[in-house]
Amino acid sequence: MGCDVAGFDDRVPPVGQVGRASGGSHVIQAGGDVTIHGPLSAEPGPLPPGLGRVPVTSGVFVGREDELARLAAWADRTAVVVHGPAGVGKSALVARFAELHADRFAPVWWVTADSPDALDAGLAELALALAPHVTGTHRVETSLRWLAAHDDWLLVLDDVTDPDHVARRLARTRTGTVVITSRRHDWPDLRAVAVGALPRHDVVELLRRHVLRAWPEADLTGSRALCAALGWQPRAVVQAAAHLAQHHLAPRVHLARLERFPGWTPATSSDAVPRLVADFDASLDHEVRCRIIWELAKTGTTAAKEALRSLRPRYDIEQLAINEALEF
Secondary structure, three states, X not given: OOOOOOOOOOXXXXXXXXXXXXXXXXXXXXXXXXXXXXXXXXXXXXXXOOOOEOOOOOOOOOOOHHHHHHHHHHOOOOEEEEEOOOOOOHHHHHHHHHHHOHHHOOOEEEEEXXXXXXXXXXXXXXXXXXXXXXXXXXXXXXXXXXXHOOOOOEEEEXXXXXXHHHHHHHOOOOOOEEEEEEOOOOOOOOEEEEOOOOOHHHHHHHHHHHHHHHOOOOOOOOHHHHHHHOOOOHHHHHHHHHHHHHHOOOHHHHHHHHHHOOOOOHHHOOOOHHHHHHHHHHOOOHHHHHHHHHXXXXXXXXXXXXXXXXXXXXXXXXXXXXXXXXXX
């Protein structure tokens, strides 16, 4: 997974940018991760400021004061696990912790660790940042040696699915701080921060802040009902908020779409609007054309709504379907 969201956007686009930071380091942004390459060695030595990789976040975070306090108290040159159900906000909590305590750690390095291969890939990328001249076959070893020789770093292992996948690596990284996120709760040798359901008033506030940040004049009538329909899940609420803000939809409109199309989420909306319009124009079957009308309504994007307005119905039943679809 990426960032498991309780207050931040879940994924970042695969965009790369290169620039220059102070001190002569090169800043490379790939996706939402920022890596700063400086004149480093894999051998023990001083670390230039700024090297790190953390998820780019939306800047919106709500609640979790107790969990943040426990994490701040325990995450000090040891390993701590943050566990809880999917979508509840584990990764968002850790990202917020890293943001609040950026001055405590150098570097902060975030690794998606949902498999042994993914873990090693993240460690190899750290080696590439530390010592670009090191070949691929030696990069994981280089990272482990460097971590073992330093103590101010924070290594985040996100979405660990099996404690055994990280045990061997953890045994060699005891000098700094490791924070693990996992749905598993059976970590008997580690201090654990349990992340439960976000209080409902905080979930509603999460929706409001995300929408108003991008669309300050939004009508938020129906926010609580929409959050309830989404199961009070922070990840689903953040996803819905992004959809509302992007397409200038009120929560009650989104709720109506959920009721009309059970199981619908913004993630299921496709970029197939031009194809659907072409299929509508090409078909002579009014049943097929009506199904296409409702596919456009289900998509729920601004482009889909404009497409609905542009359709030229052949039959009265199609015009009725278009009129009804435009209400969603």
